[in-house]
Amino acid sequence: MAILVLGGAGYIGSHTVYELIDSGADVVIADNLQTGYIQAVHPKARFYKGDIRDKAFLDNLFKQEKFEAVIHFAANSLVGESMVEPLKYYDNNLCGTMVLLKSMVENGIDNIVFSSTAATYGEPESIPILETDKTEPTNTYGETKLSMEKMFKWVSKAHGLRYVSLRYFNACGAHVSGEIGEAHNPESHLIPIILQVPNGQREAVSVFGDDYNTKDGTCVRDYIHVTDLAQAHILAVNYLKKGNESNIFNLGNGVGFTVNEVIETARKVTGHPIPAVIAPRRAGDPAILIASSEKAKKVLGWKPEHDSLEEIIASAWKWHKNHPKGFEK
Numbered sequence: 001m002a003i004l005v006l007g008g009a010g011y012i013g014s015h016t017v018y019e020l021i022d023s024g025a026d027v028v029i030a031d032n033l034q035t036g037y038i039q040a041v042h043p044k045a046r047f048y049k050g051d052i053r054d055k056a057f058l059d060n061l062f063k064q065e066k067f068e069a070v071i072h073f074a075a076n077s078l079v080g081e082s083m084v085e086p087l088k089y090y091d092n093n094l095c096g097t098m099v100l101l102k103s104m105v106e107n108g109i110d111n112i113v114f115s116s117t118a119a120t121y122g123e124p125e126s127i128p129i130l131e132t133d134k135t136e137p138t139n140t141y142g143e144t145k146l147s148m149e150k151m152f153k154w155v156s157k158a159h160g161l162r163y164v165s166l167r168y169f170n171a172c173g174a175h176v177s178g179e180i181g182e183a184h185n186p187e188s189h190l191i192p193i194i195l196q197v198p199n200g201q202r203e204a205v206s207v208f209g210d211d212y213n214t215k216d217g218t219c220v221r222d223y224i225h226v227t228d229l230a231q232a233h234i235l236a237v238n239y240l241k242k243g244n245e246s247n248i249f250n251l252g253n254g255v256g257f258t259v260n261e262v263i264e265t266a267r268k269v270t271g272h273p274i275p276a277v278i279a280p281r282r283a284g285d286p287a288i289l290i291a292s293s294e295k296a297k298k299v300l301g302w303k304p305e306h307d308s309l310e311e312i313i314a315s316a317w318k319w320h321k322n323h324p325k326g327f328e329k
């Protein structure tokens, strides 16, 4: 039986496929290639091009292949974009998940692990953030992910399907091989943007706000290596296969870095001065997001292996230096 990875040509999806295949799993990928890249598809995975909003596509896939679990990454995930195009997020993230769930229920597939986000919390009341803390998203992206979690909750009560929701903090870094990595077009994430400067593609980094209530006034985030996130998905699939109940887990290192600290670390790693300029705040950005991942460590046995910011940025730099245009030629 195979594992179906929806969105397996995207950033976190492709890294999870690499880890799954290394662990000996049989992997099928479905991706509409709107934000993912065919070049990121592992050569040992079976690939189907299609959209999760297309029920006939999913129904056919569930008839053609036999799946023991689904891992669902197929969503839009940019905070800034979600504030200017909210309906795109409702359509892909929520309508897509609704169609997927309909097809899974009809085809008797009852285990799913899916991508959620720290953005479900909004402005936290206390740090580090626990899974039981209040969820009041400050952006459309986080709101659609929270609504997805709720959809899973009610569908699981009615139809017996079990799920694990993984609330990622800031995914970053690249595969150890340097063969796959982060590639968004246009890019909006901090670390790839910073690395565009030493790559000669940008003069300076804009720092979105230096008047937050943090140690240097810039936003604090918990940066977690994409390979550590990938490992958590494998553990979550095993957790469901053992018959455990549906659950929600935070995934982060539990350490926060300001935007200025990330830029300074990138200067050290790349040996480039990387000029920074202060710009206005970006809509929807909470000041501080740091995870407590104690629950994932205790229940799933998860242990992040690549927890130094220098190592994370060095792995991203290895990828971006050798692939300045990402997967594009």
Ligand code: UDP
Residues within 6 Å of the ligand: 079, 170, 188, 189, 190, 191, 193, 205, 206, 207, 208, 209, 219, 220, 221, 259, 282, 285
């Ligand atoms: N950020 C920044 N300049 C950029 C891109 C991002 O100052 O060019 C900041 C952003 O405001 C946030 C942090 O870097 O505080 C991480 O942003 P990113 O988009 O990487 O991830 P997010 O936290 O939105 O998931």
